[in-house]
Amino acid sequence: MWNYSEKVKDHFFNPRNAKVVADANAVGDVGSLSCGDALRLMLRVDPETRVILDAGFQTFGCGSAIASSSALTELIIGHTLEEAGQLTNQQIADYLDGLPPEKMHCSVMGQEALRAAIAQYNGETLEDDHEEGALICKCFAVDEGQIRRAVLANGLTTLQEVINYTKAGGGCTACHEKIELALEQILKDAPAVATQAVAPVAAGNDPAWQAVADTVAELRPYIQADGGDMSLVSVEGSQVRVCLSGSCSGCMMTDMTLSWLQQKLVERMGCYMEVIAA
Secondary structure (H helix, E strand, O other), rough: OOOHHHHHHHHHHOOOOOOOOOOOOOOEEEEEEEEEEEEEEEEEEOOOOOEEEEEEEEEOHHHHHHHOOOHHHEEEEEEEEOOOOOOOOOHHHHHHOOOOOHHHHHHHHHHHHHHHHHHHHHOOOOOOOOOOOEEEOOOOOEEEEHHHHHHHHHHOOHHHHHHHHHHHOOOOOOHHHHHHHHHHHHHHHHHHHHHOOHHHHHHHOOHHHHHHHHHHHHHHHHHHOOOOOOOOOEOOOOEEEEEEEEOOOOOOOOOHHHHHHHHHHHHHOOOOOOOEOO
């Protein structure tokens, strides 16, 4: 029997925003009824400010799926699409005071739905990961792209962790070998980048340091626009330390800002990077 927090139980029995948003102008669909889990996230976004004015969801799944979807809407309403896009599946789980390891895939499903909704609003087409050979788990329609994102964003290293976070391999088990091969390749690629990172003394000639510095520089104008600032302190292994100042110092959005940088680094460097405030 899984141990659910009181907050998970509350959001399951009293879900927030479990509704159809009739005037939604952004919709994200993930999963499928035939696979056992499905989520539709609907957003009403102000076209001028890009603030999410309302959000609703419809989900078919377990109590954790309902609670995660409920928590997701609570976390993003009132924020811009750019701010919402910084949200990680771990923050959804943390908001609920944790999820059982076997149910972490529910928080990932919420993050994937948000990613799809934002892409639709921006008129973007998400990469089609269902190219030839990329669909790894037929039972739950999980592709290689989803596994890669979950592994890199959460530092997964085992088959069981991949099952917990994506549900891939949780059915007939026929895809376990494919998952292990994909995981091996992802982890093989990741350390090649992470091990390049060194302390600031070698910053001038180190490509990993430069990649992190460039990413911080790209995000700074958005942070400065809200009265804050960020500067790079060190890069040691896979850990990045930054200094937050101005309105970012002690701000409620600090964790989301750090997660935003972490997500951008994962996308840019292709490996798991941990970002912490100095």
